[in-house]
Amino acid sequence: DAKTTQPPSMDCAEGRAANLPCNHSTISGNEYVYWYRQIHSQGPQYIIHGLKNNETNEMASLIITEDRKSSTLILPHATLRDTAVYYCIVGWGSGGSNYKLTFGKGTLLTVNP
Amino acid sequence: EAQVTQNPRYLITVTGKKLTVTCSQNMNHEYMSWYRQDPGLGLRQIYYSMNVEVTDKGDVPEGYKVSRKEKRNFPLILESPSPNQTSLYFCASSLLGGRAVEETQYFGPGTRLLVL
Numbered sequence: 410d411a412k413t414t415q416p417p418s419m420d421c422a423e424g425r426a427a428n429l430p431c432n433h434s435t436i437s438g439n440e441y442v443y444w445y446r447q448i449h450s451q452g453p454q455y456i457i458h459g460l461k462n463n464e465t466n467e468m469a470s471l472i473i474t475e476d477r478k479s480s481t482l483i484l485p486h487a488t489l490r491d492t493a494v495y496y497c498i499v500g501w502g503s504g505g506s507n508y509k510l511t512f513g514k515g516t517l518l519t520v521n522p
Numbered sequence: 523e524a525q526v527t528q529n530p531r532y533l534i535t536v537t538g539k540k541l542t543v544t545c546s547q548n549m550n551h552e553y554m555s556w557y558r559q560d561p562g563l564g565l566r567q568i569y570y571s572m573n574v575e576v577t578d579k580g581d582v583p584e585g586y587k588v589s590r591k592e593k594r595n596f597p598l599i600l601e602s603p604s605p606n607q608t609s610l611y612f613c614a615s616s617l618l619g620g621r622a623v624e625e626t627q628y629f630g631p632g633t634r635l636l637v638l
Contacts, residue, residue: 441624452629512565
């Protein structure tokens with residue numbers, strides 16, 4: 410069962426920041442928060458992940474609340490090519506067992522011109 | 523370029539005709555996995571492999587076989603395809619799989635299969 414809750418869809422204007430929320434209230438202490446995206450039936454693409462601290466890379470920033478029950482993925486300057494389904498996934502961190510990503514329904518982000 | 527490749531990308535076949543979808547990665551990853559994606563059901567894992575000659579079932583293994591004779595290749599075999607196996611299939615790999623505390627998976631471009 411999915412352990413995350415995301416809004417089914419969001420819109421964003423091109424050039425503006427896109428803020429995608431994710432609730433993961435049952436996250437355990439050693440579980441990471443991962444974000445992937447899937448552009449129109451292509452293979453899912455890794456974006457970013459974090460445990461407790463906020464993270465930033467060339468694609469996005471990840472803000473994790475202090476209680477770790479929710480997080481926000483930020484695309485600072487969304488472009489039309491960022492239109493995709495964004496998946497928030499929690500898990501791993503145990504160092505054992507099958508490394509299976511459990512994808513929920515994700516958020517369809519539509520970037521409008 | 524680091525990548526996961528799948529072939530074919532598109533396939534139309536008939537019920538009962540054996541087929542193989544190939545998957546190859548050039549990153550020397552130990553872990554490889556197959557998923558299928560269906561509308562409303564998300565991605566579901568079919569089989570995975572922790573290393574050469576080590577494979578195990580995922581959530582929906584019925585009707586599929588896999589093999590891992592070489593580290594880079596992980597073919598998906600449908601011995602007798604049926605229409606309910608019509609789906610979009612993804613192969614994925616990661617460096618250490620279950621032995622890593624944190625890790626990312628790399629996905630192939632997908633294979634769209636239609637079984638008539």
